[in-house]
Amino acid sequence: MNNKLKIGIIGLGGIGYSAHMKAFNEIENCEIAALCDIDPSKFERFRKEYGFNNFYTDYKSMLKKEALDAVVVGTSNDTHKDISIFALESGVAVLCEKPVSRNKNEAFEIQKVIDETSKKFMVGQCFRFRNQTEKIQEIIREDKLGEIYYCHGSYIRQRGIPGYGTWFTDKKRAGGGVILDLGVHLIDYVWFLLGKPAFKTVSAYTYGGIGKRLASGEMIGFKGSAWPPTYSGLEKNIFDVEEMASIFIRFKNNVAFHLEVAWAMNIDKASSGGAIFGSKGSVTLNPVIYTHEDKDNMVSEELPFKLEPSHRxxxxxxxxxxxxxxxxxxxxxxxxxxxxxLDAVYESARQKKEISINTK
Structure with a gap:
């Protein structure tokens, strides 16, 4: 008797191929039963690498024909809401990639259907599932940091605009740029580590000039980069999102959080990381380095943990x-x-001032 849960993956682009397919293929108690993408040219590498042959180009047909227990939604941001709602109303559980939607209104529509159908729904905030998460939470829980007062995070690429000219750089489809791609990771992760305190205010600045220069045909340092532009959308001049953001968040418990994210910035090398600071010590996010007082000295120690892929x-x-x-x-x-x-972040950048955050 086969009691494995049957999983369907919708969206076979970068995240579907490199993360979700690999992760679920390695997990016990489930099996990948169907794959779906609007572009059938993507199917061949799944045939070659996984020997898989059950493909669909329409997610509605897949959900109607296959007896699935759950689907993974790894498509463009503008489709998250409709696909998730259709799956939930079809009686299927959902794991939806971050960001869950383009804005709070779409997220609320999903929440409403979850309540109506009572089907299970989880958001793919993969940073929460890093192995170091429990180690950092343990340090905070044991009061080793003392009174936490400040956090910092960064996720900066030298040249790393994903899918230039595709939905990634089209505000109508993506909802935004690097904030919805990378910023959502850091904001959710630090908030989660802190125990999800209430938000108070945000002040934000955004910029998108480097990406717009691509429209003129300049490579401007992209040659040989990890994400070289395809120029597939240059004829449409599709780059109306931010490539960089500096964000300052205040929580109601008087903790401050500053983060910087960038797809493209003129720096010597890409970097990512963060830290949480308290009155007794601090801890960095990756690697986990715990710095604290030891009599008359300050001591830093890197804490070991077993590194495993967060998507798995x-x-x-x-x-x-x-x-x-x-x-x-x-x-x-x-x-x-x-x-x-995130909606408040964009509004702050637009108004060029600090604004209140109302999460109700």
Whole structure:
């Protein structure tokens, strides 16, 4: 008797291929039963690498024909809401990539259908499932940092605009740029590590000039980069999103959080990381370095942990959630609060002033 949960993956682009397919293929208690993408040219590499042959170009047909327990939604941001709602109303659980939607209104529509159908829904905030997460939470829980007062995070690429000219750089389809791509990771992760305190205000600055220069045909340092532009959308001049953002968030518990994110910046090399600072010590996010007082000295120690791919951990947690073994580790309620914050970030940048965050 086969008791494995049947999973369908919708969206076979970068995240579907490199993360979700690989992760769920390595997890016990589930099997990938169907794959879907609007572009059938993507199917061949799944045939070659995984020997898979059950493909669809229409997610509605897949959900109607296949007896699936859950689907993974890894498509463009503008399709998250409609695909998720159709799956939920079809009686199928959903793991939806971040950001859950383009804005808080779309997230609220998803939440409404979740409540109506009582189907399980989890958001793919993969940073939560990093192995170091529990180690950092343990340090905070044991009061080793003392009174936490400040956090910093960064996710900066030298040249790393994903899919130039595709939906990634089209505000109408993506909802935004690097804030919805990378900023959502850091804001959710630090908020999660801090115990999800109430948000108070945000002040933000955004910039998008480097990406716009691509429209003139300049390579401007992209040759040989990890994300070289395809120029597929240059004839449409599609780059109306931000490539860089500096964001300052205040929580109601008087903790401050500053983060910087960039797809493209004129720096010597790409970097990512962060830290949480307290009155007794600090801890960095990756690697985990705990710095604290030791009599008359300051001591720093790197704490070991077993490094595993966060998407595999996420897939494992999703299956455990579906089987009723754990509570939802990334619920829609959290995602809706984060979307309120992201909407406020864009509004602050537009108004060029600090504004209040209302997550209700």
């Amino acid at each position: 951990n996420q897939a494992r947690k999703f299956i455990q959630f579906l089987n009723g073994e754990i509570d939802n580790p990334a619920p829609i309620d959290d995602a809706l609060k984060i979307m309120h914050v």
